Amino acid sequence: MKRKTILIVDDEPSMRIALSESLESCGYEVETADSGEDALAKFQEGKFEVVITDMKMPGMGGMDVLRSIRKSSSKTPVVVMTAYGTVNTAVEAMKEGAADFIMKPFSVDHLESIVKKVVIEKDGKSDQRSEPGSKRCLSQEKMIITGDETMLALLELLKVVAKSKSSILIQGESGTGKEMVARYIHWHSDRANMPFVGVNCAAIPGNLLESEMFGHEKGAFTGASQRRLGKFEQAVGGTLLLDEISEMDIQLQAKLLRVIQESEVDRLGGTAPVPVDVRIIATTNADLKTCIGEKTFRDDLYYRLNVIPVKIRPLRERKGDIALLCNYFLKKYSQVNRIASPVVSEKVAGMLESYRWPGNVRELENVIERAVLLSGGEIILPEHLYLESDSENNRQSGEGQSELANKKEVTLKEVEKRLILRTLEKVEGNRTKAAEILDVSVRTIRNKLNGYKKEAAVRC
Secondary structure: OOOOEEEEEOOOHHHHHHHHHHHHHOOOEEEEEOOHHHHHHHHHHOOOOEEEEEOOOOOOOHHHHHHHHHHHOOOOOEEEEEOOOOHHHHHHHHHOOOOEEEEOOOOHHHHHHHHHHHHHHHHOHHHOOOOHHHOOOOOOHHHOOOOOHHHHHHHHHHHHHOOOOOOEEEEOOOOOOHHHHHHHHHHOOOOOOOOEEEEEOOOOOHHHHHHHHHOEOOOOOOOOOOOEOOHHHHOOOOEEEEEOHHHOOHHHHHHHHHHHHHOEEOOEOOOOOEEOOOEEEEEEOOOHHHHHHOOOOOHHHHHHHOOEEEEOOOHHHOOHHHHHHHHHHHHHHHHHHOOOOOEEOHHHHHHHHHOOOOOHHHHHHHHHHHHHHHHOOOEEOHHHOOOOOHHHHHHHHOOOOOHHHHOOOOOHHHHHHHHHHHHHHHOOOOHHHHHHHHOOOHHHHHHHHHHHHHHHHHHO
16 A cells, blocks of 8 residues: 655754654655745645645745645645744634644654544544554554563553553653653553653753743743643653653642642742643653652652553563664664664674663664664674673673773774764764764775774774
8 A cells, every 4th residue: 555645844854854754654655845935836736635834934924835835736635834823823824724733742642643543534434544644653653662571561561551541650760761661652552642841850940840840831931931841741642751750849849749649730920720630650760669768759749640660670670682682773773874784703602692782772772773883784793782781791791802992902993983983873874974074085084983893893
């Protein structure tokens, strides 16, 4: 069956890339246009099932794109997105025939659910099961890679509890994939077509978190030039993820408890509570019982959140998943860097298997991403790995230390190599940016990388 084709119109390159990757992972075919004029030209050349356009662009704006497409093809749904929208703008767009309207910033999940909805409405509900575009877009679910029986059993259980509105507390070490599990729950709930909104309680300063969570009215404090909806209101009808809940200020915890109990929020500077229908999922890598004993976490909030407790086992207890995840990340970062997928040497496979992975899946991903770049698409050798606890790990496993770990002195050439590769890692493989940072030519970067690739081939 032919895949549904979507046209994305946005003058911001980063937005076009982000939207393309997300919708392609859902099984759609995506083309992009950087202006309204370009979009109309492409629309005339090929048939698109859905058009997603930004509202405010230089030259022809999103409203003009909407009108033109509706005039030439009234059955093609157009989704309008904007960071400048108001209620009046939304009403105007809907009057002009927009299939839906979405405000920036929005979650990728929310956009995917809207695309799914408009495709189904266009094709008719009877086509849901046969069309790729009309299936639930579980792009986040696909990233939960596991063959572990305990983990698989947990995922099956979560499918069942996802249908309820009960709060869920996900506990696990850093890097185990707690947010992915939260998204998995959302996608299997009756709220899958509604927003999934996340807030990192540790990343936002305590004095700003209350406004971020509950919103504020215009003039509520210095700098509050307009009303702002908090995360609770943004997530109405959907799911709110409270990440690293143990880091939330103890005073704010009391207000959060009231919101959960009463299902309403008080905006800063507001005069009346606002009702909110939100499903709460909280995550933590801390022992909340210990936090309660230390008086840094409220016991009543703990019991309110811990209605359905979920514990994710660390990667070292799921040894069988290491090879599965390794293969997945090899393919992923080979495609990202546009190089051949390297093979893993037998010795490296043993090292990966025996390592304790204190950073869990996130650490494994970082190690493989780095190794793919270092190997140049050939074969991953021990010297291409960077494991935080190499010496301790190798003593436990009986393996010899890697060539790099055995070196007591690091040569100037090795320092240069590390600097170049670390810089490339920071700029996501962009050689032009790396060359600017290091104050060398792009040609120099290219020649150095070719040299590293030849060295790996000789050692092999």
